[in-house]
Amino acid sequence: MNRINTKAAIMMAVLYSGFGHAAPATVLDVNDSTEQVVTSKPKRSVEQRLTRIENILKARTRAQLETQQRLDQLSIELMNLQGAIEESNLEQTKITKRQRDILNDIERIRTTLVAKPVVPVVADQNILSATNQPVNLTGKDSYNYAIKLIKNERKYDEAIPALQSFISTYPESELAANAHYWLGLLLRKDNKNDEAKAEFEKIVTKYPKSNKRADSLQKLGQLAKLAGSTSEAKRYFNLVIKDYPNDAVAKLAKQELATLK
The missing domain is CATH 1.20.58 (Methane Monooxygenase Hydroxylase; Chain G, domain 1)
Known part of the structure; x- marks a missing residue:
């Protein structure tokens, strides 16, 4: 009987002491239960890297060429605007010059009438015939036709021979430098760089005041x-x-x- 009581007392003491202390937590080592998987990236070969670099360089070169072509196209568009302004200024200059010539002719005629009243008609006719004869030395119609192909119709392939024909027919025209420049832009647009260079060089050497x-x-x-x-x-x-x-x-x-x- 005493042995039973002793065991009961011990068990009670153990249970009582458990209320004041938390049971130790069980620690699980993840590495013990789960296998760690390491994935390594496959290494690229030297040839693969060189191929990739070559593709990048080709892409950059292609992008540069496309950018340059776009710049050339914008240059043509800008020249369209500048050309219109220049033509307007040229026309205004011609009108002003013509007005000045007419005033000079009138003044000469009046002077002649006062100095030689007996034979005014002959003198008048000579003066008028010398100043009123229209002389088309610029070939403006030919030039305007080529410019129209560029500005209005965007027919650049047709504009090139039109400009070449104008330059060949009217090499001394005041519009020749402009024609060379337009021709250079169109040739550059077609990647005909050597031919374009020749046109720009002509402007630099033959038309220094252009x-x-x-x-x-x-x-x-x-x-x-x-x-x-x-x-x-x-x-x-x-x-x-x-x-x-x-x-x-x-x-x-x-x-x-x-x-x-």
Whole structure:
């Protein structure tokens, strides 16, 4: 009986002490029950890397060419606007000159009438015939036809031979420099860079006073840069800055030079 009581007392003591202390938590080691999986990326071979780099370079080159073609297209659009302004100014200049010539003729006729009243008709006829004969030395109709193909009809392939025909027929026309410039832009648009370069060079050498000379030098610099001739490109850009420091194109030339350093 005493042994039973003793065991009961011990059990009660153990149960009583359990109320004051929390049972220790069971710690599970995840690594003991779950296998760690390590996935390694497959290494690319040298050939694969070179192929990837080559594809990237080709994509960049293609993007540069597309950008240059877009710039050339925008240049043509800009020239459309500039050409309209220039033609308007040219017409205004011709009208002003014609008015001045008429006033001079009137003054000469009046002077002749006062000095020689007996034979005024002969003198008058000579003067009038010398000043009123229309002489088409510029070939403006031919030029306007080519420009119309560019501006209004966007027929660039037809405009090229039209401009070439105008230049061949009217090499001394006051519009010849403009025709060379338009022709250079269209040839550049078709990636005929050597032919385009020849047109811009003609403007620089044959028409030094043309308002297209600065833009032609800039275009020659861009063509040289595209061809990989850095020294030649720098020479053209520096000429733009030197000869036309206050022109907007000089700012573009400075930007081009910055990319070559």
